[in-house]
Amino acid sequence: MATPVNPGDSPDLSPDLRVRIDQDSCTGDGLCVQYAPSVFEFDIDGLAYVKNADGELQSEPGTHVVVPLPLLTEVRDAAEQCPGFCIYLERADGTLEAGGPQEEPAEQARADAG
Template sequence: MTVQHEAHTGGAGEGGELLEVWIDQDLCTGDGICVQYAPEVFELDIDGLAYVKGGDDELLQSAGATTPVPLPLLLDVVDSAKECPGDCIHVRRVSDRVEVYGPDAE
């Protein structure tokens, strides 16, 4: 129930599209810039790598795990993706999984 609710209350990008974010831990440098920008969305684990957090504040550690981008934090999440030295933060539309911010965005 919570996950379904989160999907409907996730962030919206331009045009009102729901967005989600994920981190490629293979490229993460552990600088923690993302945590500085959006600690509600990102957290460093004891392995020194950043992960996204679920609505219950739990780290989502499975490869490719995504979390909705809360609308009030959209700019912080986008800045995290832009400033990340590892180019490992990916923000994509939920509807078609097209990356809109991050290293694979057009």
């Protein structure tokens, strides 16, 4: 018999992961909607927004929703593949898990050196 896993023991099972989109950076490519249509949807402005657990579009820019654990992989993939780097997968304390703006290696090297 398998031992139950405490969600706090694994970052992938943490119940406090949430996701939001920075609409100012959204390019409208739709990869997020393809990866996780239960979590992301386009609004009339052509930009992606998150949906709550009831499937209701949250059209207020920057609104975050809790990530359903069965969709964690899809949401993480959407955040990592987004060409606009506008999806933020975060813990409740604001720690970034995936997504967001990506620094170029040269920019990172300069930041580390300076």
